[in-house]
Amino acid sequence: MSTGSPLLAELIDALRCLPGVGAKTAQRMAFHLLERDRAGARRLAERLGTAVERIGNCTRCRTFSEEPVCVLCASPTRESQLLCVVETPVDQLAIEQATGYRGRYFVLLGRLSPLDGLGPRELGLDLLAARLGEGEVQELIIATNPTVEGEATAHLVAQLAAAAGIRATRLAHGVPLGGELEFIDRGTLAHAFGSRQLLADT
Numbered sequence: 001m002s003t004g005s006p007l008l009a010e011l012i013d014a015l016r017c018l019p020g021v022g023a024k025t026a027q028r029m030a031f032h033l034l035e036r037d038r039a040g041a042r043r044l045a046e047r048l049g050t051a052v053e054r055i056g057n058c059t060r061c062r063t064f065s066e067e068p069v070c071v072l073c074a075s076p077t078r079e080s081q082l083l084c085v086v087e088t089p090v091d092q093l094a095i096e097q098a099t100g101y102r103g104r105y106f107v108l109l110g111r112l113s114p115l116d117g118l119g120p121r122e123l124g125l126d127l128l129a130a131r132l133g134e135g136e137v138q139e140l141i142i143a144t145n146p147t148v149e150g151e152a153t154a155h156l157v158a159q160l161a162a163a164a165g166i167r168a169t170r171l172a173h174g175v176p177l178g179g180e181l182e183f184i185d186r187g188t189l190a191h192a193f194g195s196r197q198l199l200a201d202t
Helices: 006-015 023-036 038-054 089-098 125-132 148-163 186-194
Strands: 079-086 103-107 139-142 167-170
Touching: 006 023, 023 038, 079 089, 079 125, 089 103, 103 125, 125 148, 139 148, 148 167
Parallel strands: 079 103, 079 139, 139 167
Antiparallel strands: none
16 A cells, blocks of 8 residues: 555554554554544553553563562462462453452463464463462462363463362353353353253252
8 A cells, every 4th residue: 555655654554563453444543643643642652662661571470560570469468379370461350350359360471372382381381380389379270261272271280280289270161141042152052061060059
């Protein structure tokens, strides 16, 4: 696409690094910023530059943090005997916002995917094993996503827990609250049916 401006073309191309942003969406974003919100564009550029320079990873749980140890890991009110393993900081945030979980986290920053070059080392499983060996953790909650890669990752993490003599639990998967069976996909329904539980009062 010829824009008549090499800088504009470079801006559009740069915006395409965002997830779900194709050529047309990037073009709309670039034109909007230049036509209607140059102050917003400057603010975005400044914040993005600062974030890239100053935000790293927590040395304890690997989530995003400006400090060597993140706020959650440094908090004395969190329960150190509970450790929840998630794939990404977004998953961690979702659990924090939706549940009353008060334990600690370990963020894998991905899931097993040899084709993408993500193996046990890239996921920090050596660091997780070392943490499990410290003796504080009593329950490891595995909260990886219910995908093929997520399940493979969960299996490997469960093996680490077993080797350390720690109980591993997995998030329940199945029929969503308020869902109707006829509209649920076959894979979800089959998993829910296979993982059925005994009712407490029977």
